[in-house]
Amino acid sequence: MPKNMDVLPLFEKSEITFDPIPRFIFEGHLGTELAAGRLTPEAAVGMLDCMLGIRFFEETVAQMKAGKFKPRPDFRFIGATHLSIGQEATAVGAVSAIRADDYITSTHRxxxxxxxxxxxxxxxxxSDDELREFIGDYADPADYESLAECALQVHLNRTMAELLGKEEGYCGGRGGGMHIADFHAGHLGANAIVGGSYAIAAGAAMGCRKLGLDRVVLCFVGDGATNNGICHEAYNFACQDQFEQGTPVIFLVENNQYGMTGQQVGEVTGIDDLAQRGAGYNEVNMHAEVINGMDAVAVHDAITRAADLCRGGDxxxxIESKTYRYMGHSLSDDCTAYRSQSEEDAWESIDPIDHIKRALVEHGVLTDDDIVERCARMNRRIVAATTWAVDATDPDPADIYHGLWVDTTSEGIGDEGRTPEAELVGEVKYTRRDRQGRILYRHAVAEALMEEMLRDRRVVCYGEDIADYGGAFGATRGLIEIFGRERVFNAxxxxxxxxxxxxxASxxxxxxxxEIMYIDFILMTMDQTGNQLAKNRYMFGGKATLPAVIRTTIGGGRGYAGQHSQSLEAVVTMIPGLKVVAPAFAHDVKGLLKAAIRDDNPVIFIEHQHCYTEKGEVPEEDYTIPIGVANVVREGSDATVIAYSYMLLRTLEAAEQLAEEGIEVEVVDPRTLIPLDEGTIAASVGKTGRALVVQQAPYIGCFGEHIAHRIMERCWGDxxxxxxxVAAHDVPPPMAAPLENENIPSVEKIAERVRTLVQE
Ligand SMILES: Cc1ncc(C[n+]2csc(CCOP(=O)(O)OP(=O)(O)O)c2C)c(N)n1
Ligand SMILES: [Mg+2]
Known part of the structure; x- marks a missing residue:
C-alpha cells in the first residue's frame, strides 16, 4: 500500500522558521483566577494543603534520616532521599489541573x-462507596471526622509506608520511594532511571487515544532527563504526523536548574530554555512554553491549557517549569560544592508555599489564623502517617516472588473484544497451503498476528518498516491491507x-x-526492556499489568558480521520479569505467538531469520501452544540434545546422520526459555543419562549454561x-564466510560432539 503522499525533489530557496516560544505569559494571580471562576476558593485552599503535605512529608523524611523523628527516635531510614522541597508548586499546580482519571508518570524526585x-x-x-473501597482495611473511618479525612490519611500512610519498604505501602515495599506507583490514582510509576518514563508516558498516551479513552498523561521529568536519548525518541514518537489525532501527553520538565550537580544553563546544555527543544519535533513547537514553576496558580493555568490541547487532539x-530544589540532590549532598548561597537565597525568597499563603490571605480566602491551623493540621497528619508507617509490617521474605508474574491472560475476552467488520479495511486472507497443508514460518507469524488482531481490538503492531513493506523479513506482510494504518504502523x-x-501502552x-528488527538492536533498548518493561510489575507490587510482546529476530550466516548476527537471548533471559520464547517451527511460531499476545506478562518473542523460509504444517484455525512447555521433537535413548530456534533444525539434521551410525538421539526443544520447562528436559536426561545443549550464542554467559546447570542440579544421579x-566462539560474529562458518555450530560439529559424548 503506497503512502498518502509523494516526497518530491523541491529545492526552492527559502528558510526554516519557527514561531516564538512563549515565556512567562501568565499575567494573572490567584485573584484573577478566582474572579474568572477558573479556580474556586476550595481549590485554592486544596493547593495550599497539598503543598504543605508534600513539604512536611519530606521534612519528616529528613528528620528520620537524621534519627530525629521524635515519635520513633530509634527508627533508621534507609533508601533514597531525593527531596523536592522548593518544587511543590509544580507538582500541585500541574496535578490539580488534570482529571482524577488522567495518568501521571514521575521521577526519582x-x-x-x-x-x-x-x-x-x-x-x-x-461517592462514599468509592472512598470506602479506597480505605479498605487500612483504617477505621469511625476514628476520623469524615470519610474524606480518613481516605486522605490512608493515602499519606501508604505513601510513607512505601518509602519505608512496608507491606502496606502502595507497592508492598517492592519499589520504595523511587519506584512508587499508585494505580488507584492513575499514577503509572516513578522512575529511578533519569528519563526512563518518557516513552512510558508517550506509549500510555498513544494507548489512551487508541482505546478511545479521553485521558491525558502528564509526564514529569527533570531538566537532566532532557539530555538523555529517550527524551528525543519520545518527543519525536509523540509528534509523528501519522498520529493524526495527536498524542495526549504533556511533557512537564521540572527545571530545578541542576541534574545532580550539572547546571542546565551554561554548563551541560547549549540553550537557556529547555522548551526550545519543542521546535525540533513538530511544526507547532510542541506548543512549548516556559512557566514560573514557583507559582502553583501559573502552573495550574499552563497545565489546564495543555490538557485542553491534548484532549482536543493537538x-x-x-512545558518547562522553572523551579529550584532547596536541598541537595539527596540528603548526602550539601550543595556547597556547586552552587552559591546567594543563588539559593534568591530562590528561597520566592518560596511557593509562602507565596500561596500570602495570596490566600490577600484575596480573602483564608485568615492568618486559618493558615496556622491548616499547617498544624497537616503536620499532625504527616506525623500520624509516619508513625503508622514505621509501625507497619515488614514484608515476609517468603513472599519475595510476589508480584513478579501475573497468571491471567486475555483468553476470556470473548466476542466483545473482536474487531468489528466495519473497522477492517480489507479482506481477511489466509496464506494458501501447499498440498501437505504447509506454509512458511514467516506466514505463520503473520497469520498469528492477523488472528489475534481480529480477536482483540487492543492488539496493534508497530515497528520499523513493518507496515507497507511488511517488515525486513516479510513477517508482517499483508496486515496493513486488512487493518489499516491505525493498527499497523511504521515506527x-x-x-x-x-x-x-x-x-x-500495555x-x-x-x-x-x-518489532525490533534484529536482536542486536535490543541493546539500544536496554533501559526500556530491562528496567521498565521487565520490572514495572514487580516494582509496583504486582499492581501493573504489561501485556506487551516484543518480536525480534536472530540471524547469522549471511556475512552481516558483528552487529547483525548475534544471538543475544541471554541478554533478556537474565532479567527477571520477562518471558522469552524462541520457536523453531512454523506450527509452534503461530501457536506460541498467539499465546504470547494473550499472556498478561511481557514477552520477548524471538524469531529466527533462517526459520522464516522453512515450511511447516500449520492449521488454518485458532490454536495456541502454552508458553513454558517443551517439546520432545525426536525420541532416542543414547543422549539428549537440547536445542532451540534455528539450532534445533541443525540438531535434527545431525540426529538423522547419527541414527544411520546407530546413535539414537532424543531431541528436546524448550521452545520457551523463560519459563524453562525443566521437567521435560530432566525427564529426558534421566532416561538417556547424557545431555548436550546446542546454541548459537557465544559460550560465556550463554543461556545454554543455565540449561546445563539446571540439568546437573536435577539429574546428577542419572x-x-x-x-x-556446543556454542559459538567467544568472539563477535565475524564477516568472512570461513570464519562465520566456523563460528556458528554446524551439523557436523553437533554430530561430532554427540559421538564423543556417548563415549564419555
Ligand atoms: C540514566 C541515569 N543516569 C544517572 C542517574 C543518576 N542520577 C540520579 S538523579 C540524577 C539527576 C537527575 O537530574 P534531573 O533530571 O534534572 O532531576 P532532578 O534530580 O533535578 O530532580 C542523576 C544523574 C540515574 N539515576 N539514571
Ligand atoms: Mg534537575
Missing amino acids: GHGHSIAKGFYSLLGRT GPVL PISEAAIVGTAAG MVGMRPVA LQAPVRI
Whole structure:
C-alpha cells in the first residue's frame, strides 16, 4: 500500500522558521483566577494543603534520616532521599489541573507527584462507596471526622509506608520511594532511571487515544532527563504526523536548574530554555512554553491549557517549569560544592508555599489564623502517617516472588473484544497451503498476528518498516491491507521508544506487539526492556499489568558480521520479569505467538531469520501452544540434545546422520526459555543419562549454561557424563564466510560432539 503522499525533489530557496516560544505569559494571580471562576476558593485552599503535605512529608523524611523523628527516635531510614522541597508548586499546580482519571508518570524526585496525584484523585472520588473501597482495611473511618479525612490519611500512610519498604505501602515495599506507583490514582510509576518514563508516558498516551479513552498523561521529568536519548525518541514518537489525532501527553520538565550537580544553563546544555527543544519535533513547537514553576496558580493555568490541547487532539505539549530544589540532590549532598548561597537565597525568597499563603490571605480566602491551623493540621497528619508507617509490617521474605508474574491472560475476552467488520479495511486472507497443508514460518507469524488482531481490538503492531513493506523479513506482510494504518504502523528508528511505548501502552490496557528488527538492536533498548518493561510489575507490587510482546529476530550466516548476527537471548533471559520464547517451527511460531499476545506478562518473542523460509504444517484455525512447555521433537535413548530456534533444525539434521551410525538421539526443544520447562528436559536426561545443549550464542554467559546447570542440579544421579555445550566462539560474529562458518555450530560439529559424548 503506497503512502498518502509523494516526497518530491523541491529545492526552492527559502528558510526554516519557527514561531516564538512563549515565556512567562501568565499575567494573572490567584485573584484573577478566582474572579474568572477558573479556580474556586476550595481549590485554592486544596493547593495550599497539598503543598504543605508534600513539604512536611519530606521534612519528616529528613528528620528520620537524621534519627530525629521524635515519635520513633530509634527508627533508621534507609533508601533514597531525593527531596523536592522548593518544587511543590509544580507538582500541585500541574496535578490539580488534570482529571482524577488522567495518568501521571514521575521521577526519582517524585514524593510530591505521588502525594498530589493521590490527593487529587481522592477529591475526584465523590461517592462514599468509592472512598470506602479506597480505605479498605487500612483504617477505621469511625476514628476520623469524615470519610474524606480518613481516605486522605490512608493515602499519606501508604505513601510513607512505601518509602519505608512496608507491606502496606502502595507497592508492598517492592519499589520504595523511587519506584512508587499508585494505580488507584492513575499514577503509572516513578522512575529511578533519569528519563526512563518518557516513552512510558508517550506509549500510555498513544494507548489512551487508541482505546478511545479521553485521558491525558502528564509526564514529569527533570531538566537532566532532557539530555538523555529517550527524551528525543519520545518527543519525536509523540509528534509523528501519522498520529493524526495527536498524542495526549504533556511533557512537564521540572527545571530545578541542576541534574545532580550539572547546571542546565551554561554548563551541560547549549540553550537557556529547555522548551526550545519543542521546535525540533513538530511544526507547532510542541506548543512549548516556559512557566514560573514557583507559582502553583501559573502552573495550574499552563497545565489546564495543555490538557485542553491534548484532549482536543493537538497533543503533545511541552512545558518547562522553572523551579529550584532547596536541598541537595539527596540528603548526602550539601550543595556547597556547586552552587552559591546567594543563588539559593534568591530562590528561597520566592518560596511557593509562602507565596500561596500570602495570596490566600490577600484575596480573602483564608485568615492568618486559618493558615496556622491548616499547617498544624497537616503536620499532625504527616506525623500520624509516619508513625503508622514505621509501625507497619515488614514484608515476609517468603513472599519475595510476589508480584513478579501475573497468571491471567486475555483468553476470556470473548466476542466483545473482536474487531468489528466495519473497522477492517480489507479482506481477511489466509496464506494458501501447499498440498501437505504447509506454509512458511514467516506466514505463520503473520497469520498469528492477523488472528489475534481480529480477536482483540487492543492488539496493534508497530515497528520499523513493518507496515507497507511488511517488515525486513516479510513477517508482517499483508496486515496493513486488512487493518489499516491505525493498527499497523511504521515506527521511527527509535528502538528504545518502540519498547518503552509498548510498555506504557500495555499499562493502560493495550496489547501492543512491537518489532525490533534484529536482536542486536535490543541493546539500544536496554533501559526500556530491562528496567521498565521487565520490572514495572514487580516494582509496583504486582499492581501493573504489561501485556506487551516484543518480536525480534536472530540471524547469522549471511556475512552481516558483528552487529547483525548475534544471538543475544541471554541478554533478556537474565532479567527477571520477562518471558522469552524462541520457536523453531512454523506450527509452534503461530501457536506460541498467539499465546504470547494473550499472556498478561511481557514477552520477548524471538524469531529466527533462517526459520522464516522453512515450511511447516500449520492449521488454518485458532490454536495456541502454552508458553513454558517443551517439546520432545525426536525420541532416542543414547543422549539428549537440547536445542532451540534455528539450532534445533541443525540438531535434527545431525540426529538423522547419527541414527544411520546407530546413535539414537532424543531431541528436546524448550521452545520457551523463560519459563524453562525443566521437567521435560530432566525427564529426558534421566532416561538417556547424557545431555548436550546446542546454541548459537557465544559460550560465556550463554543461556545454554543455565540449561546445563539446571540439568546437573536435577539429574546428577542419572548423568553418565558431564553436560556438554556446543556454542559459538567467544568472539563477535565475524564477516568472512570461513570464519562465520566456523563460528556458528554446524551439523557436523553437533554430530561430532554427540559421538564423543556417548563415549564419555
Ligand atoms: C540514566 C541515569 N543516569 C544517572 C542517574 C543518576 N542520577 C540520579 S538523579 C540524577 C539527576 C537527575 O537530574 P534531573 O533530571 O534534572 O532531576 P532532578 O534530580 O533535578 O530532580 C542523576 C544523574 C540515574 N539515576 N539514571
Ligand atoms: Mg534537575
